[in-house]
Amino acid sequence: MLDLAILGLLQESPMHGYELRKQLSTKLGTIRAAISYGSLYPTLRRLQTAGWIAEAGETPADDEAVPPLTSRRGRVVYKITAEGKERFQDLLAQVGPEAYEDAAFGVHFAFFARTDVEVRLRILEGRRRKIEERREGFRDVLGRAAERLDAYTLELQKHGLEAADREVRWLEELIANERKNSQNPPADNPWRP
Amino acid sequence: MLDLAILGLLQESPMHGYELRKQLSTKLGTIRAAISYGSLYPTLRRLQTAGWIAEAGETPADDEAVPPLTSRRGRVVYKITAEGKERFQDLLAQVGPEAYEDAAFGVHFAFFARTDVEVRLRILEGRRRKIEERREGFRDVLGRAAERLDAYTLELQKHGLEAADREVRWLEELIANERKNSQNPPADNPWRP
DNA sequence: TAACGATGTATCGAGCCGATACATCGCGCT
């Protein structure tokens, strides 16, 4: 899940850890909050071991000795490898039920511009079903057990129901748009690097 | 965080793990999804070791031998202890910055009916500040960097902004209500067991 | 009575987070 996100970002341009984290935070909106370094760095090492990414060297220039003193660790820039790009495409295409969860959905959605239309539709519809179920859960509680709940729990349920409802409508718009655009030529796939 | 939730529920009535999980899921609305058994059972044991909760026995009745055969594990009902009730009150009152995070906020909110007004206000206002910051983050991205983003990322940001905006308004309503009710006698603290 | 789904307890590996430590860089203040 983090794998997909990192590979996707590195595909746009080489980057080091800190930058990666920042881009992730903004790109993923509410759904996925911020990624922590305790997850990021181990993942980077795992990806490097697997061969999906490699260090990019940051122009070593012409020094005689390697580090003069004070170990000098400096920033580590990573770039994606050819195998990494394949892996990215695989991850993009293979959509299991976990892709509808909050976090994973956010990541998948963030790279929709590089995803096939059919896959996009599959994900959006799966997500919609999931949120619809959540919405029905709220409805049930409010309908069947409202009198047994205190005022605050009730308020929380009402707010949850409304949020779910909005999200379903949002997804519906997106789905309708995909269908329309897949009829006549999509004109463009607006992704600006 | 799970501690608070479990102690709170057990205060309403003794319960076993499975039931605990169900109640949690519905009571906590969207904010906190479902709690997994991999978290629940270890936590229960920890709480029991600490002395906050104890097994309630489930009416052992009058059997001569303990388990006839087939180890017969059966359901384990837990009840809260006196120390546990103290602990619950402590956890309710001590509101650090972590109480404004999604998960913790949901749990705290779920037990607002048994929380002091000042504490309720502190939590609601802290939460509002947090969501306001999140909202500003979305605004910044949409204002400053909109032209550099692809259509889907843009859409995600817009949806995030709208959701954050709604939540701020919701919190504002709740805060206004608290203030109003803390002026004249609250009339009642509607919590039905 | 046999099958099946809901109920129920429990563990394991892996992922992820928050806190923490440490180092460097650029900037402004005095």
Next chain:
DNA sequence: AGCGCGATGTATCGGCTCGATACATCGTTA
């Protein structure tokens, strides 16, 4: 010049949590 301070940057550790899995019992229905 010197000093501090916040942003940038890499890295680890303990602990919590999740998803998957296993296993057992109960009630209902075919």
